[in-house]
Each structure stands twice: as structure tokens, then as C-alpha cells.
Amino acid sequence: MQSPLFGYTEAQTQDRYxxxxxxxLRVALTGHDDVLARKGSMVAYQGMIEFDGEYRTHGQAYAQAYTGEGLDLMRCSGQGTVYLANLAQHVHVVDVDHDGLTVDSAYVLALDSALHWEPVAVDSQSAISSTGSYSLRIxxxxxxxxxxxxxxxxxxxxxxxxxxxxxxxxxxWSSSxxxxxxAQTSSSSVWRRRGNTxxxxxxxxxxxxxxxxxxxEMLPPQGAQIGQGLMAQYGLGAQGAHGQNQGNIWTN
Structure with a gap:
């Protein structure tokens, strides 16, 4: 059997990530340090790997329900190699240090189990941005x-x-x-979905x-079908652009 596909063999490296x-993303597990990954992101694995739902405390569950920010994760443990991906998006590995990292939780693929995260409020003079007024500090x-x-x-x-x-x-962004x-403009047009510009x-x-x-951007191009009603025209609610795009390329 011959094919150019054999040029896409597994990466040969000793790096964990x-x-x-x-x-x-290729993550090597040695049986000591687990990795937490986005639920459903495993595309392949080799070795003795176990996948379990990650327990969330009552406080974490309440914070996610209140702020909309949180992580739905699975715990990957054992010895072997696990491959992670989501909708063919580009993957980037970041080292978190004492400065910390603040991120939209929709863009987290995996992280070390030793890291801590919590929702934080983004300083805002209004609460109608489609991204919401909270992010996740890791x-x-x-x-x-x-x-x-x-x-x-x-x-x-x-x-x-x-x-x-x-x-x-x-x-x-850096948490520091x-x-x-x-708003990019002080006119009343900003209250319409993304204004005139x-x-x-x-x-x-x-x-x-x-x-x-x-x-x-999280929202679809200007003029896309975004549902009916006043809230939808502001990009809010289940009928708004943000709600309509849950689970597609703009929000995952």
C-alpha cells in the first residue's frame, strides 16, 4: 500500500504537548499528570488512556450558569498518546506563568490539570456586547x-x-x-446590531x-439571517446572532 498520506504519520517528539x-494537538501521558480536554475533542489515541467526565464543584457550576463562562471538560489519564482537535481550528500551545491568562472559554481545547480557573468580570460601561461581560482567568x-x-x-x-x-x-490576553x-462610536446607531459601519x-x-x-468574529457577516424580534436585532437572546451560532465555527 502506497500513498502520500503516509507523510502524515505521528509526530516524533518527547514534548508533552x-x-x-x-x-x-498531540498530548503524551505518562501516568502521573492528567490533562483536561474539551469534551468530545478526542479524535484518536494510543496506549492505555481513560476518559472521565471532570467533576465540577457546586460553586463552579453556579458561576458558569450565572456568567456564561466555564469549562466543560473531560479528564484524560493513563499512559499513551491522545490526539485532540475541534472543527479543524488552528491550535496554539501557551505557557501560563505568574502573570496568568484571561481567555474566552469557547477557545480552550486543553490544559494541565494543575491549573486553576475562575470567571472574572470585564470592565464595561454596558452589558450588551455579544461576547458578554465575563471571561475566564487561568x-x-x-x-x-x-x-x-x-x-x-x-x-x-x-x-x-x-x-x-x-x-x-x-x-x-495577559491577565495583568x-x-x-x-463602543467605537457614541451615536445611537451602536445600539443596532453592529451599527452602520x-x-x-x-x-x-x-x-x-x-x-x-x-x-x-463570533457573529456572522452583516446581513445574515439572525432571527426575529427586538432582542434578535440587538444580537441577544436565543434568537439573536450569538444564540443562533452556538456550536458552529464562530463560537467553537
Whole structure:
């Protein structure tokens, strides 16, 4: 049997986290340190690997129900290799240190079980942004695998150089940064879905750190069918653009 497909054999590396290709993560398990992965993200494995639902405390479950931010994870344990992916999105491995990482939970593929996470409020003068006013802060020391729709942009932020990004395109940022949600225009048109310019809400970042931005937004293109009713026209609720896009490429 011969085929160019044999050029896509498993990555030969001793690293615990390694990219099998731009869209698939390879995690090596030695029987000591488990990895927590997005539910349903396993595409293949070799060796003696067990998959269990990750227990969430009452506080974690309540926080996710209240804020909309949380992680639905499975615990991968044992000895062997597990391959993780989600909708062929680009995968990126990040080392979390004492500065911490703040991320939209929809873009987390996997993380070390020793890391801690909790919902945090994003400073905002309004609560109608389609991204919501909460994100997930991950702290401790370990690795996190993030996902983006397409190749992302990493912006450096310094005290002399602020950064601004569309709230729907921001994936993650250094927890040390000061963040504020704001409208790109002060006119009443911003209350219509993304206004007349196709742009609406943005996040501003100040301090020292980095911001990860993907070349895609959570909402569909302007003019897409988004449902009926007043809330839908604002992009809110189950009939809004955000609700309609649950489970597709814009939110996973």
C-alpha cells in the first residue's frame, strides 16, 4: 500500500504537548499528570488512556450558569498518546506563568490539570456586547492549548502603546492588562446590531502584556439571517446572532 498520506504519520517528539499539525494537538501521558480536554475533542489515541467526565464543584457550576463562562471538560489519564482537535481550528500551545491568562472559554481545547480557573468580570460601561461581560482567568503554572479560526495575531501592549480589538475577535490576553469594553462610536446607531459601519464594541488594553486576536468574529457577516424580534436585532437572546451560532465555527 502506497500513498502520500503516509507523510502524515505521528509526530516524533518527547514534548508533552506538541502540534501534530496546525489543527491537531498531540498530548503524551505518562501516568502521573492528567490533562483536561474539551469534551468530545478526542479524535484518536494510543496506549492505555481513560476518559472521565471532570467533576465540577457546586460553586463552579453556579458561576458558569450565572456568567456564561466555564469549562466543560473531560479528564484524560493513563499512559499513551491522545490526539485532540475541534472543527479543524488552528491550535496554539501557551505557557501560563505568574502573570496568568484571561481567555474566552469557547477557545480552550486543553490544559494541565494543575491549573486553576475562575470567571472574572470585564470592565464595561454596558452589558450588551455579544461576547458578554465575563471571561475566564487561568492561573498557576502549566500549559493551555487554545483554538482560533485561522492564523491569529499576537499584539504586544506597552504603557506607551495601547491596543484596541473587536470584542468578537479577541481570544485571550495577559491577565495583568487593564481591560475596558467600549463602543467605537457614541451615536445611537451602536445600539443596532453592529451599527452602520459593521463595527460595534471593542476592548481596549493597557499595561504590559499581550493580546491574541483571531481573523474571525463570533457573529456572522452583516446581513445574515439572525432571527426575529427586538432582542434578535440587538444580537441577544436565543434568537439573536450569538444564540443562533452556538456550536458552529464562530463560537467553537
Amino acid at each position: 506538541a502540534l501534530q499539525n496546525p489543527h491537531m 492561573s498557576g503554572r502549566g500549559k493551555v492549548a487554545l483554538m482560533t479560526s485561522g492564523q491569529p495575531l499576537m499584539l504586544q501592549v506597552t504603557p506607551e502603546k495601547y491596543a484596541y480589538a473587536d470584542a468578537d475577535a479577541v481570544v485571550a 492588562l487593564r481591560v475596558q469594553m467600549q 459593521g463595527e460595534g464594541w471593542e476592548l481596549s488594553f493597557a499595561g504590559n502584556g499581550y493580546v491574541l486576536v483571531q481573523p474571525s
